[in-house]
Structures are given as structure tokens and as C-alpha cells.
Amino acid sequence: MITFEKTVKVSIKGQITLPKAVRQQLGTEFVHVVIEDGVVRIESVPDVSGSLSQYALRYTPYEEAREKAWSEVVHDRTSCD
Numbered sequence: 001m002i003t004f005e006k007t008v009k010v011s012i013k014g015q016i017t018l019p020k021a022v023r024q025q026l027g028t029e030f031v032h033v034v035i036e037d038g039v040v041r042i043e044s045v046p047d048v049s050g051s052l053s054q055y056a057l058r059y060t061p062y063e064e065a066r067e068k069a070w071s072e073v074v075h076d077r078t079s080c081d
Contacts, residue, residue, distance in 0.1 A: 018042070 004025065008016045018031075026044040034041040060068075 004019075004021055006019055006022075008019070010016055018026075022042075023029075026042075028044045028047060030045040030047065032043040032045050034043065
């Protein structure tokens with residue numbers, strides 16, 4: 001069942017603009033593009049904000065990070081390995 005159909009132009013940069021009706025139906029700013037047997041499928045992806053939080057480093061204040069970096073440099077330059 002087709003709920004929307006429209007031809008769009010691919011720009012010289014390889015970009016397309018999804019029509020507003022498509023963006024509204026998807027309900028997200030993120031899409032997954034799949035090519036299968038020569039057919040291109042654009043699937044909605046739930047909001048990804050926070051999905052990478054497990055990879056985020058703990059926040060370190062600038063002064064603390066600077067002091068740690070200086071300590072490591074001084075240690076490296078003064079150690080007798």
C-alpha cells in the first residue's frame with residue numbers, strides 16, 4: 001500500500017530533500033537508508049539523542065584536565081625508565 005509517492009532530484013552533492021509530508025510521517029529527523037535488490041528504502045529511526053551516552057567520557061573541568069595533563073608530561077620527562 002503506497003501512502004506517499006513523489007519524484008525528487010538528487011543534487012550534484014548527492015543529496016535529496018525529503019518532502020515535508022514524508023518528514024512528518026516519519027516523525028523523526030533521523031533516517032536509515034537501505035538498498036536491497038536495487039530498491040532504496042528510507043526507514044525512520046527513533047531519536048538518537050542519548051544513544052551514544054555510554055561512550056561519553058565523564059565530564060572533567062578544564063582546570064583539572066590541565067593539571068592532569070601537566071602532571072603526566074612532567075612525569076614522562078622526569079621518569080628514569
